[in-house]
Amino acid sequence: MSDVIENHDIGGQHVSEHIEELRIQDLHAFYGESHALHGIDMKVYQGELVTLLGRNGSGRTTTLRSIMGLIGHRTGSIMLKGEEVIHATPHSIAHLGVGYCPEERGIFSRLSVEENLMLPPRVADGGMSVEELYEMFPNLAERRRSQGTRLSGGEQQMLAMARILRTGANILLLDEITEGLAPVIVDKLGEVLLELKTRGYTVVLVEQNFRFAAPLADRHFVMDHGKIVATIKADELESKQHIFDQYLSV
Amino acid sequence: MNKFLGYLIVLAIALAAPLFIYPVFLMKLLCFALFASAFNLILGYGGLLSFGHAAFFGGAAYISGHALKVWGLPTELGILVGALSAGVLGLAIGTLAIRRQGIYFAMITLAMAQMAYFVFISSPFTGGENGLQGVPRGMALGMIDLTNDRSMYYFVLAICLAGFLLIARAVHSPFGQVLSAIRDNEDRARSLGYDIERYKLLAFVLSATLAGLAGATKTVVFQLASLTDAHWHMSGEVVLMTLLGGLGTIAGPAVGAGIIVTLQNYLASGPLAAWVPVVLGVIFVACVLSFRRGVVGELREFLRRSF
Amino acid sequence: MSKSDDFILETRGLTKEFKGFTAVSEVDLRIRRHTIHALIGPNGAGKTTVFNLLTKFLIPTRGSIAFNGRDITNAKPAEISRMGVVRSFQISAVFPHMTARENVRVALQRKLGTSFHFWRSEKTLHKLNDRADELLGMVGLERFCDAMVGDLPYGRKRALEIATTLALEPEMMLLDEPTQGMGREDVELITQLIRKVSKNRTILMVEHNLGVVSTLCDQITVLQRGAVLTEGTYAEVSADPRVKEAYMGKAA
Amino acid sequence: EISDGVVKIGLLTDMSGTYSDVAGPGTITAAEMAIEEFGGTVAGAPIELVSADHQNKADISANKARQWGDTEKVDAFAELVTTSVAMAVFEVAKQQNKIALVSGAASSPLTNDACIPTGLHWTYNTRALGVGTGSAVVAEGGDSWFFLTADYAFGEALQGDVSKVVEAAGGKVLGSVKHPFPASDFSSFMLQAQASGAKVIGLANAGGDTINAIKAAKEFGIVEAGQKIAGLLVFLSDVHALGLDTAQGLQMTVSFYWDMNDETREWSKRFFEKTGKMPTGIQAGTYSAVRHYLKAIEATGSDDTDTVLAKMREMPVEDMFANGGVLRTDGRMVHDMYLAEVKSPADSSGPWDYLKIVRTIPGEEAFGPLSESTCPTK
Amino acid sequence: MLTDLLGFPPQVLFGQLLLGLINGAFYAVLSLGLAVIFGLLNIVNFAHGALYMLGAFATLGLTQYLGIGYWGALIFAPLIVGAIGVGLERVLLRRLSGIDHLYGLLLTFGLALVIEGTFVKLFGASGIPYPTPEALQGGVNLGFMFLPFYRGWVVVASLAVCVATWYLFERTKIGAYLRAGTENPRLLQAFGVNVPLLTTLAYGYGVALAAFAGVLAAPITQVNPLMGSNLIIVVFAVVVIGGMGSIMGAVVTGLSMGVIEGLTKVFWPEASSTVIFVVMAIVLVLRPAGLFGKPA
C-alpha cells in the first residue's frame, strides 16, 4: 500500500509538466474531540482529475473541508500551488484559485438565483461567463429571479456548481456534485469536467456515483476511517477491483 | 437508591435551614428557584427562549396580592388565583408567540410582556410605581399563623416542593417525551402526526402557571408586589439563573437561582452594592462564553468524563 | 387480488403555481394499492412539489386529492399522517438527542392517547418497548436500541427513520430520494428494506437512481415541466424516446 | 436600657437615581454629622449608621428594611426619599414597631391616611408646598393651571394639594398629564400643556424630572409664548444644575436655605467641606431628624421605641433646621417654611448664592392644624 | 373620523406628529444599526441601548475633556464607540459564531448590564445636561408649533444616514455579502470573502450608528447612563415589525412608529408607550416575518 506517489508514478497524459498543485502530508483533522482524519498524504498535479472514494463517513468531505481551511482544528501540511496553507484562512485559500462546491450545496436563501451565481468574487482570470453558464444549465436561466432555495434539489446542485465555474478558480474541490441530478444532467456534467481538464484545471472529486467518476479520473484515492488506504490509477481499475470490493461494498 | 438518599439529604437540609438562616431570605430563594425551574421547562425542555416570563411572575404577584388584600381570600386560594391567572395570560401570549421560533419567539414574548408591564403600570389596582403594598399573609389552612416567619417558610417550602415535583414529573412524562422530540426535530415530530403547536403551548402555559405560582408566593412572603417583578430585567434575570445553573437539567435552575439570589443579597449589603448589575452582567457574559452548560451541566459532564 | 386493484391515492387536475410559475400542472396521479410507485423526471419537473402537495406541506392552487376515496385536499399535515400517509424526508429526519428506542417510541406513543398527560410517569411508555425493539430489529438496528441517535452513521439514521415511520403503521409511505447521499452498500441496504416493508403497503417514491427504480418499482410516472409525460412499467417507460431525451440520457 | 448594646440607624436613600442630588449621599453625610455631635455614642452605647441604595423602588426598600430590623438590630429607619419607599418602609416599621424618620418623601398622606404611629414626617410635605408656591403664583395672577405630574403617589399628592390651594384662591385647574417616572424627554408633555392654554404649567414632580421639564419648556419657547412654569418642588441642587440663567425668577417653597443665619451658614459650610455642595432641605432635615432622635435617647437612656417617641414629642425640635419645631401625634413635625425666589445672575455673588427668601410661612399655616389631619391614630 | 380629528386643535395634532417624527428618526437610526448587526451577525444586539448611551457619553467627554464640540463629536463619538464595538466583536462575540443565535442575545444582554451598571456607578442615574450647539439654538414658529432648530436637524441628519446606509447595504455588492454571510459565513469565506473582517466592520458600523443616535440625543434627553435601557425594547419592536435584518424595514418602520406613537399621544395618551407593541403583535399575526421581511 503506497500512500506517497513519486513523480515517475504518474501515468496520465493530461498531466502537464508534473506541476504539483496540491500536496497534503500527514493531515489530521478534528471535529471537537473526535478525530476525523488520521494522517492523509496525497499529491495532485496540475490538470489532473482525482477522486476520493470511500464509504459514508470515511472522511472524504472532511478532506476537502480541511483543504479549504473550514475545519477548525487540523495539523500536518497542505501545500497549494507551492504555498503552505495549513494555518491560512479560508478566504486567502480561495484567492489562490480554489473553488469549492460543498456537499450540502450551500445555496443562499436570501439571495436570488442570479445573486447566488454572482456572489463568489473572482479569484483568477478565465472563469466562464454568465451566458455560458446559463446555456449549460437552462433551468437556472429560467429561474434566475427566484429565491435561491426555492429551486428544486437538482437545480440547486446545478447552481452550486455553476457558481464556482464563474470565479476562474482552477483547482476545483467538488463534493458529490451529481447527487440528485437527472441522468441527462449527470452526463452533461461529465462532459464539462472533461472540458475543464483540457483547459488545465485540477479537480478533486468526491463521488458516490462510481460509474460517473471512473471514466473521468486519472487516479482514485480510496479512503477508509480517515486514511487513504489505496491509490488506483485509471488503467489499474480492473486489476485492483478487489480493493474496491474490500472498501466500497458491504 | 443513591438518588433517593440524595433527595432525602436535600429535604433534610431544607427542613433544617430556617434554624440557621434568615427565613425570609430562604423563602425568596425558594420562590426564585421555582420561578427558574418553571422557566427551564420552556427553555431547557421546550427549546423556546421566552424573554417575557416576568409578565407571569409579576402578573400573578399582583393578582394574588389583590385577591388577598382587597377580596380577602384565604392565603392558599389567593396564591392559586394568581397562578391560574398567570396560566391564562400564558395561554394568551403563548397562542400568539408559539408559531415562531428562536429570536422571533424571544422578541414576541418580550413585547407581549412589555404590554403587560404597561397594563400593570397604568392600572389603579397595582398601585403603579408605588406597588401593591400591605398584602396580608393570613393563615395557612385557616389555622397556622403565617406572620411567623418560620411557619411561613414551611408553607412556602411545601408549595415550592410541589412545584418542583410537578416539573420533574412533566419532564419525564409521555408529554415530556413528545416535547423533547419536538425540540430535537420539529418537522419530523409534525410528520409523525403531532400537532406540535399544541404541545408547545401546553408547555408554555404550564411554565407560565408555575412561574405565576412562584410570583404569587413571593407576594405573600414579602407582602408586596411591585413593578420590579414584572420588569423585563426580571425576565433577563431568570434566564441568567437558568443558564448559570444548567439548561435542561432538573436541579440546575434551582442552583442558579440560589447562586444569584445569594449573590444579590450578599453584595447588596457590602461595599459592592451599586455593582450588583455589573456583577450579574459579568456572570452572564462568562456563562455564555465559557460555561454554557451551567454549573450542574458542567458538573455532570465532569463526572461523566472522569468516571 | 381484487383488493389490490383499486387505487389508494388519486389526484385530479393537481396544480401548483408559485408567483406565476407553474411547478405542477394538471397532474392526474393514480396509485394502486400495495404497489411501489416511482415518480421520476428531470430536475425541477415538480416531483418534490407533488410530494409536498400530497402531504399537505403545500396547498394546491387547483385540483383535488383523494386518499382511500376520501377527499383530503384541505387536510392538515398532522391529520394526513394520522390517516396513514407518512412521508420521509430528503434528508434523514430523526431525533438526535434521544435513543433509537425512544425515537421509535415517540411514534408509537401517539396511539396511547396520553401524549398530553404531563402528570403521568414516563414508565407508562415502557409497555411500548417490545414493539419498538421489534421494529428496530426489522431494519437491522437491534444492536443500537440504546444508542444516542446523533452518533449513528448516516445509513443507520435512514434505517431508523424508516423504522419510526413504520411504527405509525402507515398504509402508504412517501419516500423522497431515499438513497440520496448514500454509498453503494447503504443503497443496497435501503433497497432491501424498502422491499421488505412494502408488503401490504403502498409506497410512492422519488428517486434518481435508476438502478433502484428498476429493481423496486412496479409502476413509474414520469413528470416533465410539471406535467405527466408518460406512465408505465420501467421497461415501458425507459423505452420511450422522450423519456430518454429529457431524463435518462445514456443511462437508459 | 439600649437594646443589643448599640443604637443603629438604617438610612435608605436614592444613591444614584433621579433623587440622588436632592437626597442621596448628602443625607448620609448629614446623618453622620448629627452622630458626630454626640461623639459617636449615646447613653453609653455606640451609634451605628448603615445605609443602602433603594433605587427608588418600594420592594427593595421594604426587603432591606425588613432584613435590617429582623437580623441587623436596626432601631430606626431614616431619610426614605420618594413616597412609595416611605410607604413601603412604614409597613415594615409598623410591624416591627420601629421609628421611621422621613425627611425625603414629600406626600402629605404620610401623616394622613397612610400614617403609622411610629412614622415621623420631618422636612416638608406637599401641602406646605402648595400653600407656599401655589398661593404665591395665584396671587400674581396665575389663576389657570395645567399640571405635569410624576406618575406615582407623590406626584398625585402634590397635584392634589396644589389644586386645592389654587381652587380655594379662585383659580382653575384646566387639566393634567401624568408622565412616567423618571422621564427624560418632556417635549410632548410640554406641547400638551401649551395646548391647554393655561396660564401656569405646574410641575408636580421633583429632582431630575423637574430639571428636564424646565429645559424642555425653554427649548420650545413656552415661556416666551407667555405661559409661566411653576416648579412645585424645587431644590437648591436643581437650581444649581439649571443655572441661574434658566432658573431666575422661579418661585419655590423651601424648608431650609443655607444662607439664613449664622447657624445655618456654619453648619452648611461644614457640610460643604465634606461634600462640595451646599445642603438641600432634605439633607438638612435628615440631620435634624437624626439629631432629635438621638437627643431623645440621650434624655431617656433607652432606645425603646415608645419611650423614645414620647420623649421626641415632648421636647421641642431646636437646631439650625427648625426653630422650636413641634412633633405632632400624627407624625408631622411642624416648623416654619419659606417662600423663596431664584436670584438673577446679576444679583448673585457667585456659586450657591441663589435664593432670596421672600416670605416666612409659619408652621401652622404651612402644615395646617392637627384637626385637619385624617390620620386615624393621631 | 374627521369630526374626531377636528375635536383636537391642529396645534396638538401636528405638534405631536412632528415630535413623533423626531422620535421616529431615533428609532430609525437605532433600529437600522440593529438591523445591520442582525443582518450579518445574526445577533440581536441587546447592548445597542448601552452603546447608544456610550455615544452620548463620548460626546460629553469629548466636549469636557478635549474641547471637541458637538460637531466634532458627531464624527468622533461614532468612531470611538465603533472602535469599542470592533473590540467587543473581536474579543467576545466572535467566540459565539456557530452556536445558537440566542447566546448572542444573552451575551449582549450581559454586556448591557455591565456597561450601564458601570456608568450608573460612575456618573449616577440622574443624567448630565449637554447644551444644544450654538448654531442650532432657537427655533422657528411653524404656526402650529414652535420647532426648535435642533429637532429639525435631528430629522435631517438621521434621514441622511439612513439613506446612505440603505444604499450601501442594498445597492452594492456588500449587501449581497452581508445577506449571504448571515446564512452561511463559512461558505462565503470559502468563496474568498474576508468574512471575519466583514463581520467586525458590520458590527462596528451598527454600533457606530447607535453612537450617532446617541450624539443626536445628547442635547435633547441629557446624557444619562440609562437613556438606552428602555428605548432598546421599543427599538426591538420596531425591528421585528419591519422584519428582522431588513434595512428598508427598519427605517420605514422606525419613522412610522414614531408618528403612530405621536398620534396616540393625542388620542389616547396613556397607551402611547404600548401602542408599538400592539402594532407588533398585530403585524406578527398577519405577517409573521414582519412588514419587509422575507419569510424564512
Ligand SMILES: Nc1ncnc2c1ncn2[C@@H]1O[C@H](COP(=O)(O)OP(=O)(O)OP(=O)(O)O)[C@@H](O)[C@H]1O
Ligand atoms: N460536523 C461534524 N461534527 C462531528 N463529526 C463530524 C462532523 N462532520 C463529519 N463528522 C465525522 O467525521 C467523519 C468523516 O466524515 P465526512 O463527512 O468527512 O465523511 P464522508 O466520507 O464525506 O462521508 P459522507 O458520505 O457522509 O459525506 C465521520 O465519522 C463523521 O461522523
Ligand SMILES: Nc1ncnc2c1ncn2[C@@H]1O[C@H](COP(=O)(O)OP(=O)(O)OP(=O)(O)O)[C@@H](O)[C@H]1O
Ligand atoms: N416555493 C417555491 N417557490 C417558487 N418556486 C418553486 C418553489 N418550490 C419549487 N419551485 C420550483 O418549482 C419547480 C419544481 O420543483 P421541485 O422541487 O418539485 O422539482 P423536483 O422535480 O423535485 O426536482 P429535483 O429532481 O431537482 O429535486 C422548480 O423549477 C422549482 O424551482
Ligand SMILES: [Mg+2]
Ligand atoms: Mg426534489
Ligand SMILES: [Mg+2]
Ligand atoms: Mg439597639
